[in-house]
Amino acid sequence: MPVLRVALDLPLHRLFEYRADDASTADVGLRVRVPFGRGEKIGVIVEVVAEGEWPLDQLKPAGSVLRDAAPLPADFFELCRFASAYYQAPLGEVVLQALPKGLKQLDPPARRAGRAAKPPRPLPPPALTAEQATAIDAVDIEGGYSAHLLFGVTGSGKTEVYLRLVDRCLAAGQQVLLLVPEINLTPQLEERVSARFPETRVVSLHSELAEAARERHWRAAASGEAAIVLGTRLAIFTPMPRLGLIIVDEEHDASFKQQDGMRYSARDVAVVRARQNAIPVLLGSATPSLETWANARGGRYGLLTLRERANREATLPAVDLVDTRKMVLREGVSPPLADAIRVRLERGEQSLVFLNRRGYAPVLACPACGWVSRCKRCAANLVLHLADRRLRCHHCGFEHGVPRACPTCGNQDIHPFGRGTQRLEAWLGEAFPEARILRVDRDSVKSRKQWESVLERIHGGEADILVGTQMLAKGHDFPKLTLVGVLGADSALFAADWRAPERLFAQLMQVAGRAGRAELKGEVLIQTQYPDHPLFASLVGHDYEGFAAGQLKEREQAGFPPYAFQAVLRAEAPEMAAAIDFLTAAAALPEASGQNDVAIYDPVPMRMARLANLERGQLLVESYSRPALQAFLPRWRAAIEALKAPSRLRWHLEVDPLEL
Template structure:
């Protein structure tokens, strides 16, 4: 009797055996409906054999092999097997999470054909600059696998390089996978791609798609009908039979790292996929991740650089630092920035005031007794959202109405402290009553449709002053925007997270790049109490290589990645003592002594020690060699699974962690 080995989407590192009299090895890769417990599940057949570790008469029969799709290809299994092994995730979880929801349902919804849309008007490509042409010519798909790092200043035309490379792939009959970090970047880029290739089927894959649309798009990629696939991180697993090129835009962005379930890096998985498929992969950014930059400097990646903006009339903006220790401020804004905004209003140009903090104020407090609006479920403060009179935790989502008086002492004189985009928007509107002020953050823009409407207003000149967060910092081209004012950047300079300077520099470079992208000259004003800090000096000179060199030198001396390789064991429990006790047990397992090249640190609480009513601790494992760490992790995970814990405790392993 043939035995099916089936992968199910469960947090278990094992496969499940079923019998099927009609099965053969040709069924590997098909989905299958099987009984499980008191219900049924959809799994994927990964092997068909004649034997099992269990007596055959104890195995349940499979209910149905689903052949509505061709079997998943071997390349898909190879990629998922790598992700399962490297990230210590169950194979079934990896295989099934890569499928759209409709294909994982026991009773799938009725599938409907998508509405046909009119092809967009063709936009002919502009002439390439010499630097763009050199970058395009450097990527040769016929030479097989290579990782190319495209470092281009903001506005240098990296997207145009992508489009020319895609055109070459289409001419050669191959598909292209284009990944972006966030859904908000998708509409604008998708519109450009469709306008350049109006006769080519382009599909998008991201979490905001309806389930039916996501399945249609996934099927089009899987069957080869879609020649260009544009998506966010999960799209890196989408099967594509004619894949010829993978492109990651804004490759440095932390959004490419999944932070729950299987905690993978889409950037690193894309590099592995390109290697397995023997195709090139292009990583593009104005501020590459330090890991990618180090690989380029060592010769492991091939570096292509765009030093100049693509528009010959556009130049990099001038960056000015304002020392706020010597300046009076109103709602955090200096008179110099106010005057600069006024000058843009008089010239009919747009300004952006950047503050990466949502809400009206970070905290509500009572000066009489010291009460502050702490979240009851997290080790964080609740943010005041004055527009709907709510206190809201941005970490767990808990919220309640703003109290009329201090809950502790009854004092009615409670005040907001600090400022967020809502408070800044109100002040800017009061300061410039004749201006059209538009706030852009995740409170004001919650869906793709809203985002498209906001972009249309900005491009249509219906906004004079933008007040926004990092949503506006990257990937957008606003020709009339000539001034960027940055508030509140200093808090990240001395953060406990050693990656904070890298993220701050990338954020400031990206938001500064929104200014002066067309013929109008751009200016960036950064308010800071530390104008002599090396980070700001590099920013004034638009000197990413110099900044990266300094950061890499610091990391090498400290033994931080990319000069070390890490995995983090995290535990969550109602009480911190329980989480730390589990981590202490994990740190004392005998298997650790068998791997002397791996260093285990002491367990400590996480920086956000309490989240959603759970206390959180962590334990760092580190090695100077990636193979040594990878040899250790499977044995450690297996030993961890043998530790008896209460049902209240949860734990997970994260390889190459970004958050601490």
């Protein structure tokens, strides 16, 4: 009797076996209902074998095999097996997390046909620059595997390069997967792609889609009906039978790293998938991650460069530093920035004031006794949101009303300290009463519909001053925007995180790139108390290459990635002592001793030591050899799984962590 080996979405590193009377190898990749415990689960058939590891009389019979969708293909399982092995995640978790919710439900609701979208007005392609043409010709769509970094300044026309390569891929009868880091970038790109290819089925895949729509889009991609798939990180696992090209836009963005469940990097998985499928992959960015830059400079990836803006009338904005050490600031805004905003108002141009901190103020405090609005569940402060009079934790979501007096001493004169986008918006409204001010952050824009409305207002000239967070820092083209003012950048210069300079530089370069993208000249004013810092010198000169060279030299000297490879074991429990004891026991396991090529450091509390009522600790594992680290982790993980841990303790392994 055939035996089914089934992947289930469970935190166990093994497949489950069931007996089946009428199964065959043709059923591999299909979903199946199986008994589990007192209930049933939906699993995916990974193998059909004549004889399993367990005697037939000890196996439960499988339920019905679901044949309402084509079986998952062999290359899908190959990718999932890689991700499972590399990121130390159960295969069942990898396979099942890639499926839409409706395909994992025992009794899914009846599916409705989607409404046909209004066809967009076709747009003719613009003329190419010489650099764009060279970059396009360098990517051989039918030449097998290749990886290229498209390094182009903001506004250099990277998207046009993508579209020309998509055109070539479609002409060859292939599908294209285009990954973007954020959901709010999808509508604008989707509209542009659909307008360029009006006769081609284009679908999007991201978490904000309704489940029915996501399942329809996933099925269209998996069947080959949709030739172009736009998606966020999870879309990298979408089966596509005719996949011919993968594009990762803004490849440096941290949003490509999953931070719960299987903690994978969609950018890195994209490169692996391209190699497995023998197709090209293109990574695009104006500020590449240092790992990608090192791969390009070292010859592992091809390097394609766009140094000029695609619009011949547009030039890179002038970046100036505003030394605020001897200035009196009004709600964080310096006199030179206020004057520059006033000039733009007189010209009828738009300004963006960038402050990457939402809310009204980072903290509410009592000057009499020193009380501050701390979160009861986290090692963080509650942020004041004055518009709806709430104090909110931006880490765990806890919130409550603003107290009328200090909870400790009763003082009624409690004050907000620091500033967020709400407070900045209020002051700008007072300083420039004639201006139309539009705040864009995750408090004001919570859905795709709201985002589309905001973009329409900006493009329609219905806003004079934009107040925004990183939501406005990348991927947007506002022709009337000529001034960008940056507040609060200094806080990241001396952060404990050794990746902070890279993130700050990328963020500032990206937001600066919003200015002067058309014929109007752009200007960027960065307020700082450290105008002599080398990072700012690179920004003023638009010198990513010089900045990257300095950062890579420092990392090589310190033994940090990309010159070393890391994994981190994290544990969280109601008490910090329990988390640290567990990590100490893991470090003392026999499998962790005598590792000449792998260094295991002492357990320490995480920087955010308490989150959602759990104390968190971590243990860093590092090696100068990726194969040595990968050989060590499975043995160590299996030994950790055998440890007796407190019932309320949870732990996970993360490979290639972005934060420590």
